[in-house]
Amino acid sequence: MGALAEGLTRNQALVLDRLVAAGTPLSAYAILDALRPSGLKAPLQVYRALDRLVDRGLVHRLESLNAFIACCHDQHDRTAVFLICQRCGAVDEEDAPTLQGAIADLARASNFAVDSVVLEIKGLCRGCR
Amino acid sequence: MGALAEGLTRNQALVLDRLVAAGTPLSAYAILDALRPSGLKAPLQVYRALDRLVDRGLVHRLESLNAFIACCHDQHDRTAVFLICQRCGAVDEEDAPTLQGAIADLARASNFAVDSVVLEIKGLCRGCR
DNA sequence: GCAAATGACGTTATGCTATAACATTTCATT
DNA sequence: AATGAAATGTTATAGCATAACGTCATTTGC
Ligand SMILES: [Zn+2]
Ligand SMILES: [Zn+2]
Ligand SMILES: [Zn+2]
Ligand SMILES: [Zn+2]
Numbered sequence: 001m002g003a004l005a006e007g008l009t010r011n012q013a014l015v016l017d018r019l020v021a022a023g024t025p026l027s028a029y030a031i032l033d034a035l036r037p038s039g040l041k042a043p044l045q046v047y048r049a050l051d052r053l054v055d056r057g058l059v060h061r062l063e064s065l066n067a068f069i070a071c072c073h074d075q076h077d078r079t080a081v082f083l084i085c086q087r088c089g090a091v092d093e094e095d096a097p098t099l100q101g102a103i104a105d106l107a108r109a110s111n112f113a114v115d116s117v118v119l120e121i122k123g124l125c126r127g128c129r
Numbered sequence: 130m131g132a133l134a135e136g137l138t139r140n141q142a143l144v145l146d147r148l149v150a151a152g153t154p155l156s157a158y159a160i161l162d163a164l165r166p167s168g169l170k171a172p173l174q175v176y177r178a179l180d181r182l183v184d185r186g187l188v189h190r191l192e193s194l195n196a197f198i199a200c201c202h203d204q205h206d207r208t209a210v211f212l213i214c215q216r217c218g219a220v221d222e223e224d225a226p227t228l229q230g231a232i233a234d235l236a237r238a239s240n241f242a243v244d245s246v247v248l249e250i251k252g253l254c255r256g257c258r
Numbered sequence: 259g260c261a262a263a264t265g266a267c268g269t270t271a272t273g274c275t276a277t278a279a280c281a282t283t284t285c286a287t288t
Numbered sequence: 289a290a291t292g293a294a295a296t297g298t299t300a301t302a303g304c305a306t307a308a309c310g311t312c313a314t315t316t317g318c
Pocket of ligand 2: 077085086087088089090124125126129
C-alpha cells in the first residue's frame with residue numbers, strides 16, 4: 001500500500017503516496033486525476049490533504065509552479081531551497097545554511113521579522129546544462 | 130498623465146502607471162478593474178502589458194501572491210528580494226549582493242546553471258512587528 | 259514605393275488554480 | 289452516551305492565466 005508516515009488519514013496518505021511516487025512536482029489537479037480511481041472526486045479533498053501535509057513539513061508547495069512536491073528530508077533545520085530545471089522539470093531540494101544566514105542579516109537590517117521564505121531557483125540542472 | 134518611461138505603448142503605460150500609483154502589489158484582475166474606465170476590457174490586455182513590463186524589468190511578478198509590483202529601482206545589478214508583510218501587505222524590494230553570492234555558491238555545488246531566482250520573504254515589517 | 263515581417267491590439271472563449279459554504283461523519287475525551 | 293475537534297463529502301463559486309483568432313500599425317529590406 002505505502003503507509004509512508006504515521007498518523008495520516010486516508011486522503012492524506014493517498015496524496016502523499018502519489019507525490020512520493022512521482023518524485024517530481026504535481027499540481028493539485030494532477031493529483032486529483034491520479035487519485036480518482038482511489039475514490040477522490042473533488043479538488044477540495046486534495047487541497048485539504050495538501051494543507052495538512054504542508055503543515056507537517058511532509059510536502060512543499062512550489063509557488064512559482066503552482067505545484068507540490070514531497071519533502072525528501074526527515075526534517076528541516078534550515079530554509080529549503082529548490083533548484084528547478086526549466087528543461088527536464090526536475091526539482092532538487094536542498095537545505096541552505098549559508099543562505100539562511102544571509103537572509104537573517106538582510107531581514108535584521110530592515111527590521112523585518114521573518115516567518116517563512118520562498119526560495120526557488122530556475123535554470124538548468126546538471127544533466128541539462 | 131504620467132508617462133513614466135519612454136517607449137511604452139498605451140496599455141503598457143496605463144498598467145505601469147497604475148502599479149506605480151498603488152505602490153503595493155496588485156493582481157492582474159485588480160489592475161483590469163482599475164483600468165476599465167480607461168478602456169481596457171479583457172484580462173489579456175493586462176497580461177500582455179505586464180509581460181512586456183516584466184521583460185523590461187519595470188515590473189516584478191510576486192509568485193507567492195499571484196500579483197505584480199512596480200520596480201522601485203533604476204536597474205538591477207543583483208537578484209531582487211521581496212520582504213512581504215503578512216499583516217499590512219507592504220512589500221519592500223531590496224537588492225541582495227550577499228544572497229547573490231550564496232546562491233551562486235549553492236548552484237555551483239550542484240552544478241546548476243542559474244537563470245532566475247524567486248526570493249520572497251514573508252513576515253512582519255518594521256511597523257507591524 | 260512596396261511587400262514582408264514584426265509586434266501590439268481587440269475579442270471571445272476556454273482552461274487551470276483555489277476556496278466558500280454547508281451538511282455529515284469520524285474519532286478521541288470526558 | 290455526550291461533547292468537541294478534526295476530517296470528509298459535495299456543490300458551487302471565485303480567482304488566475306492562456307489559446308486562438310483576426311486586425312492594425314510600424315519597421316525592415318528590396
Ligand atoms: Zn523538505
Ligand atoms: Zn534538467
Ligand atoms: Zn526591481
Ligand atoms: Zn506591515
